[in-house]
Amino acid sequence: xxxxxxxxxxxxxxxxxxxxxxxxxxxxxxxxxxxxxxxxxxxxxxxxxxxxxxxxxxxxxxxxxxxxxxxxxxxxxxxxxxxxxxxxxxxxxxxxxxxxxxxxxxxxxxxxxxxxxxxxxxxxxxxxxxxxxxxxxxxxxxxxxxxxxxxxxxxxxxxxxxxxxxxxxxxxxxxxxxxxxxxxxxxxxxxxxxxxxxxxxxxxxxxxxxxxxxxxxxxxxxxxxxxxxxxxxxxxxxxxxxxxxxxxxxxxxxxxxxxxxxxxxxxxxxxxxxxxxxxxxxxxxxxxxxxxxxxxxxxxxxxxxxxxxxxxxxxxxxxxxxxxxxxxxxxxxxxxxxxxxxxxxxxxx
Amino acid sequence: xxxxxxxxxxxxxxxxxxxxxxxxxxxxxxxxxxxxxxxxxxxxxxxxxxxxxxxxxxxxxxxxxxxxxxxxxxxxxxxxxxxxxxxxxxxxxxxxxxxxxxxxxxxxxxxxxxxxxxxxxxxxxxxxxxxxxxxxxxxxxxxxxxxxxxxxxxxxxxxxxxxxxxxxxxxxxxxxxxxxxxxxxxxxxxxxxxxxxxxxxxxxxxxxxxxxxxxxxxxxxxxxxxxxxxxxxxxxxxxxxxxxxxxxxxxxxxxxxxxxxxxxxxxxxxxxxxxxxxxxxxxxxxxxxxxxxxxxxxxxxxxxxxxxxxxxxxxxxxxxxxxxxx
Numbered sequence: 001x002x003x004x005x006x007x008x009x010x011x012x013x014x015x016x017x018x019x020x021x022x023x024x025x026x027x028x029x030x031x032x033x034x035x036x037x038x039x040x041x042x043x044x045x046x047x048x049x050x051x052x053x054x055x056x057x058x059x060x061x062x063x064x065x066x067x068x069x070x071x072x073x074x075x076x077x078x079x080x081x082x083x084x085x086x087x088x089x090x091x092x093x094x095x096x097x098x099x100x101x102x103x104x105x106x107x108x109x110x111x112x113x114x115x116x117x118x119x120x121x122x123x124x125x126x127x128x129x130x131x132x133x134x135x136x137x138x139x140x141x142x143x144x145x146x147x148x149x150x151x152x153x154x155x156x157x158x159x160x161x162x163x164x165x166x167x168x169x170x171x172x173x174x175x176x177x178x179x180x181x182x183x184x185x186x187x188x189x190x191x192x193x194x195x196x197x198x199x200x201x202x203x204x205x206x207x208x209x210x211x212x213x214x215x216x217x218x219x220x221x222x223x224x225x226x227x228x229x230x231x232x233x234x235x236x237x238x239x240x241x242x243x244x245x246x247x248x249x250x251x252x253x254x255x256x257x258x259x260x261x262x263x264x265x266x267x268x269x270x271x272x273x274x275x276x277x278x279x280x281x282x283x284x285x286x287x288x289x290x291x292x293x294x295x296x297x298x299x300x301x302x303x304x305x306x307x308x309x310x311x312x313x314x315x316x317x318x319x320x321x322x323x324x325x326x327x328x329x330x331x332x333x334x335x336x337x338x339x340x341x342x343x344x345x346x347x348x349x
Numbered sequence: 350x351x352x353x354x355x356x357x358x359x360x361x362x363x364x365x366x367x368x369x370x371x372x373x374x375x376x377x378x379x380x381x382x383x384x385x386x387x388x389x390x391x392x393x394x395x396x397x398x399x400x401x402x403x404x405x406x407x408x409x410x411x412x413x414x415x416x417x418x419x420x421x422x423x424x425x426x427x428x429x430x431x432x433x434x435x436x437x438x439x440x441x442x443x444x445x446x447x448x449x450x451x452x453x454x455x456x457x458x459x460x461x462x463x464x465x466x467x468x469x470x471x472x473x474x475x476x477x478x479x480x481x482x483x484x485x486x487x488x489x490x491x492x493x494x495x496x497x498x499x500x501x502x503x504x505x506x507x508x509x510x511x512x513x514x515x516x517x518x519x520x521x522x523x524x525x526x527x528x529x530x531x532x533x534x535x536x537x538x539x540x541x542x543x544x545x546x547x548x549x550x551x552x553x554x555x556x557x558x559x560x561x562x563x564x565x566x567x568x569x570x571x572x573x574x575x576x577x578x579x580x581x582x583x584x585x586x587x588x589x590x591x592x593x594x595x596x597x598x599x600x601x602x603x604x605x606x607x608x609x610x611x612x613x614x615x616x617x618x619x620x621x622x623x624x625x626x627x628x629x630x631x632x633x634x635x636x637x638x639x640x641x642x643x644x645x646x647x648x649x650x651x652x653x654x655x656x657x658x659x660x661x662x663x664x665x666x667x668x669x670x671x672x673x674x675x
């Protein structure tokens with residue numbers, strides 16, 4: 001069993017210190033507090049709707065829910081600027097929402113409609129928005145890290161001040177591309193922020209069963225780049241750590257690795273009986289739900305009024321209803337277009 | 350216009366140099382392309398001329414430097430990624446297949462990937478089974494990629510320039526046995542279009558269809574056949590994906606007999622694809638069954654006599670034509 005407060009295992013070597021929890025009491029701006037809560041509630045409710053629509057057969061393929069991990073996207077992504085690049089995984093609905101992709105376009109993508117953000121070609125795992133520099137949506141674990149290195153290399157060569165933020169999970173740390181990418185980005189001093197969402201399981205394989213060194217921030221530090229870990233269930237701590245990391249990377253000192261320690265409340269995908277973890281472990285982590293703990297603390301410390309949560313829930317429900325309606329009203333790409341966009345310069349088959 | 354006689358490697362170098370001069374978004378990266386001067390001395394002198402920012406030595410991380418080329422292409426650059434040899438490209442296959450080839454369609458047309466990936470291919474140098482294969486036919490299976498195999502010196506420098514002007518990922522396969530071969534080029538390096546096959550020898554009795562390193566063996570075979578009074582046409586495919594069906598069918602319609610010469614293995618090969626297309630599109634033009642000359646279905650061995658036996662030779666092509674013409 002992997003409990004929230006017993007991170008140590010016999011093979012865990014001590015790495016960089018984890019940043020301390022902050023919580024809602026660390027904020028003094030009610031608008032900021034409301035925005036953070038709104039984004040987390042929005043992601044949570046959007047995904048609950050996705051699960052419902054999956055059961056109804058409206059969404060097909062694989063569907064990986066982010067529920068439990070919302071503090072990361074909600075806290076980290078607002079720290080990025082329009083000129084920065086974001087690369088994410090197949091569990092990326094929350095990142096897409098936080099980056100500003102219209103919920104209707106995300107939902108339409110999951111419906112497979114041509115109004116979807118990838119014209120229905122990608123589905124849940126491949127949300128793209130070039131205009132917002134949201135570069136997917138990748139379903140090859142570790143496969144986006146080399147791309148992130150390349151994005152940052154292009155920015156550096158062109159003299160642009162952009163940072164490339166690359167999200168991936170603890171499972172990616174076992175891939176060769178993780179090691180190659182941290183090495184190369186450090187050698188070339190590239191502005192990449194490697195953001196590891198450590199939810200303790202690579203699909204169903206627990207961290208200590210897939211990592212010889214299960215302190216991932218310590219492992220990353222071996223590549224001689226700055227490396228830190230932060231409580232991924234604390235949206236304020238996530239935001240602060242990410243802002244500090246971005247400031248470091250923008251300073252031209254090279255890449256940085258930031259580990260968010262988090263937990264996935266739901267199954268890996270819609271086809272996961274969760275035989276690899278016990279219910280007690282999940283229940284313990286749910287006590288630390290990023291949405292509920294932040295909402296409760298923000299009210300308790302006087303940052304948010306008691307009615308704010310209900311207001312947010314109403315706003316979010318309206319937005320999601322509109323997104324579903326947009327997807328329902330969407331149209332199917334004509335099959336005649338099937339082979340368009342395989343090449344930018346069309347060629348004979 | 351001045352005519353120069355140069356080695357194929359020098360033609361490649363001229364192409365790279367011209368590309369770097371023409372477009373400041375172009376840079377070259379790969380293993381030992383800089384200080385070493387290129388494993389095969391193709392990039393010799395470029396580091397001194399263009400500097401470390403544009404001639405980038407990489408660690409032995411094929412997947413990541415190839416993926417970085419793809420990422421840089423997505424973000425506005427025109428990278429040239431050099432992979433030392435085709436067998437090593439398998440370490441980068443994830444990036445080539447899952448990213449370069451898919452991103453445009455999977456994103457609904459939002460991205461294109463103007464990356465150029467060069468690698469040596471083919472056997473004949475006694476380098477055994479991890480340095481000698483011809484896997485370009487595998488890559489030609491993949492929608493989203495353009496696969497080119499320059500067999501002439503003009504194409505060696507000019508197809509690179511055309512590839513850099515192309516908005517899609519282009520893989521260039523340079524046959525290692527050509528590197529020292531001398532040939533002629535005219536004037537300054539200029540782009541050589543990517544869409545058409547080229548007739549390298551006009552003929553009327555049989556079409557010999559080939560590409561890359563096999564072109565020269567095929568031309569030698571055609572000369573032997575000419576001495577016997579057999580008039581063979583030699584078609585150089587140049588681009589393996591997309592195939593120039595029109596040029597293939599036009600040649601078949603002219604000669605009514607076809608031999609495909611492909612250094613890849615026979616099973617599931619590019620030669621199989623070409624013959625399938627001929628059967629689909631020009632079946633009634635044929636006066637005899639299409640014939641193939643391919644590598645033997647073994648990992649390429651080290652010993653010279655075994656390697657020679659594994660890879661198509663001039664004599665194999667001549668024998669195949671004799672068999673077809675009776």
